[in-house]
Every structure is written in C-alpha cells, then in structure tokens.
Amino acid sequence: MNILVCIKQVPDMESRFKANGEGVWYEETDLAFRMNEYDEYAVxxxxxxKEQLGDAPEVTVLSIGPDRVVEAIKKALAMGCDRALHVRDPAVHLKDPWQIASIISGYARDKGFDLIFTGMQSQDRGSAQVGVTVAEQLGYACVTTLVGFSYADGAIxxxxxxxxxxxxxxxxxxxxLLTCQLGLNVPRYPTLPNIMKAKKKEIVTVPVADLLKEEPLAATTGFYPPAKKGGGIVLEGDVADMADRLVGILKDKTAVLR
Known part of the structure; x- marks a missing residue:
C-alpha cells in the first residue's frame, strides 16, 4: 500500500498576530510555527x-511552503513517515485552496497512492477545502471529519x-482521501531515537513552479484584526443602587428602555 499524508506548518495559535505591510496576510516576524494540529492526527x-500492515506500506509526507516548513516535515518523519516532499514556495500564503490542491494532486496523480490523509482544515485559514478538492481532482472517494478508522480486507x-x-x-x-480531526487518535510524541533516525530519511525539494499550473480562483484583498471593543464597567455596592445605576447606563449608552 502506498500512503500520502499532507501537512501544513502554521503559526502557534497563542501568538500575537498583526497584518503584514501588504495587508493580505499576517506579519511572520517573531512568530513561532508548528505542525497544524489536524495534520498531526493525519500523520x-x-x-x-503502516504499523498494522507491516513493513510493506510506505508513507510519504508532503508539505508546501518556505524553507521553515522542513521542521514540520522532520517531525512527521520522526513520527514514522518514510520519506518526504517539500514543495518550496515562499509565497504559499498567497495561494488559494484550489491552487494548493492542484499542487498536491499534480504530484500525486501518477504516484499510485492508495490512501491520502489530510487534516480536516488548517488552523490559520480554516477553509476545509483543500482535502476534498484534491479528491475531486484525482477522482478519489472522500470522507471528511474522520473520528474513527479501520482497514481490513482491502476495505476502509x-x-x-x-x-x-x-x-x-x-x-x-x-x-x-480522508480528512482527519480531533478524536481520531492521540498523536505520538517523537522519541529521541526516532528523531535521530529521521535525520537519515530522504527529503526531496522541488520548486512550486514544477507542479502548479493553475491560476487562482480567489485572492485575499484585505487582512485585519476585528475592531477593538470598549472596556467593560464593573458595578460595586448595594444591589438596589447598582440596579439604578445599570438602568441609567442602559438609557445613556443604548436604545434599551427608551
């Protein structure tokens, strides 16, 4: 069996985000990056x-992005994937889901993959469109939001x-093709011996131009944080007094009770 798993490197969601100079994505300076959570379930x-079926299956991990995504690829290799493809694209954040799916299907089309695992969605964009689009482009059956999986006698x-x-x-x-989410499994933590073994595994790098032939169907025109809201008011004291003050605030600040 030939297996492909697709991963994405995303910013740590605890980071402080701000729009970049072009106003179409976030500023990456000083951000910490990690493998997309849903992709960890896929890996x-x-x-x-692979472990269930023995040594015969081979698991290839694919990731698209700048040089920094190699760290996420190395983690997938340390978790047990056999080989990797890094599609080098410094401008991956400008690609729409159709283009990302086209890159993946462009690579997978002639490789004879029996199964493709992806995350349900990415934590930074959250479109949940890439996996199903890859399946459509390849003509694969597709199941989304996977929380349980078994394989026996050639059937899933x-x-x-x-x-x-x-x-x-x-x-x-x-x-x-299957898209994975929370509840499917508990991703393993790479052990030191497996991290050392991963250093010897093959990571092939190809430029995105070798795989992408599609024009975008959509483009990001603006990227900005939600408008800041005003601060709250804390009322203290006697309940009756606070009730009167609250009524006064509602009359003054809103259309309530007018």
Whole structure:
C-alpha cells in the first residue's frame, strides 16, 4: 500500500498576530510555527496503518511552503513517515485552496497512492477545502471529519462526526482521501531515537513552479484584526443602587428602555 499524508506548518495559535505591510496576510516576524494540529492526527493515522500492515506500506509526507516548513516535515518523519516532499514556495500564503490542491494532486496523480490523509482544515485559514478538492481532482472517494478508522480486507470503515454530534459510518474501497480531526487518535510524541533516525530519511525539494499550473480562483484583498471593543464597567455596592445605576447606563449608552 502506498500512503500520502499532507501537512501544513502554521503559526502557534497563542501568538500575537498583526497584518503584514501588504495587508493580505499576517506579519511572520517573531512568530513561532508548528505542525497544524489536524495534520498531526493525519500523520498518526497513516503511521498506525503502516504499523498494522507491516513493513510493506510506505508513507510519504508532503508539505508546501518556505524553507521553515522542513521542521514540520522532520517531525512527521520522526513520527514514522518514510520519506518526504517539500514543495518550496515562499509565497504559499498567497495561494488559494484550489491552487494548493492542484499542487498536491499534480504530484500525486501518477504516484499510485492508495490512501491520502489530510487534516480536516488548517488552523490559520480554516477553509476545509483543500482535502476534498484534491479528491475531486484525482477522482478519489472522500470522507471528511474522520473520528474513527479501520482497514481490513482491502476495505476502509470510516466513522465521521456530523452536525449535532451525530456519528456516520462509511465503508469504501481504495483509492480514497480522508480528512482527519480531533478524536481520531492521540498523536505520538517523537522519541529521541526516532528523531535521530529521521535525520537519515530522504527529503526531496522541488520548486512550486514544477507542479502548479493553475491560476487562482480567489485572492485575499484585505487582512485585519476585528475592531477593538470598549472596556467593560464593573458595578460595586448595594444591589438596589447598582440596579439604578445599570438602568441609567442602559438609557445613556443604548436604545434599551427608551
């Protein structure tokens, strides 16, 4: 079995974000970066399947971005992936989901991947469009929001989370693409021996121009934080007095009670 897992490097969500000079993305200076959380579940599931099936499967990890994404690739290799492709693109933040999917499918189309795992969505953009678009471009069956997975006798049983906490079960044959989310598994922590082994694993780098032939369907025209809201007012003292003061504030500041 031939398995592909797609990952993205994103800023740590605890970072302080501000718009860059062009006003179309965030300023990356001084930001800490990590593997997208949902992609960690995808890597773990790909490696678990490899372990289930023995040594025959090969897991390839793919990531698109500038040179810094190699750190996320190395983590995936240390978790158990076998080889890696780094699609070097310093301007990946300007690509829309259609273009990102086209890069992935452009690489995967002639590689004979039986399964492709991706995260449900990225934490920085949150479009949840890339995985399903790759499946459409390749003609693969697709299951999203995966929270359960099993493979036996050439068939996949996938459990997915639907609206309202309802669970749906889907059975399918390969080739297929699955998008993964919280609840599917617990990603392993790379051990020191596996980190050392990962240093010897192959990372192939190709320029994005070798794979991308599509023009964007959408472009970001503005990027800015939400407008700051005014501070709150804390009322203290006697309850009756606070109630009177509150009524006065509501009359003065809003249309309530007018």
């Amino acid at each position: 773990e599931q790909a490696v678990k399947l 049983t996938a459990r997915r989370e639907l609206e309202g906490g309802v669970k749906g079960v889907v059975r399918m044959k390969t080739p297929a």
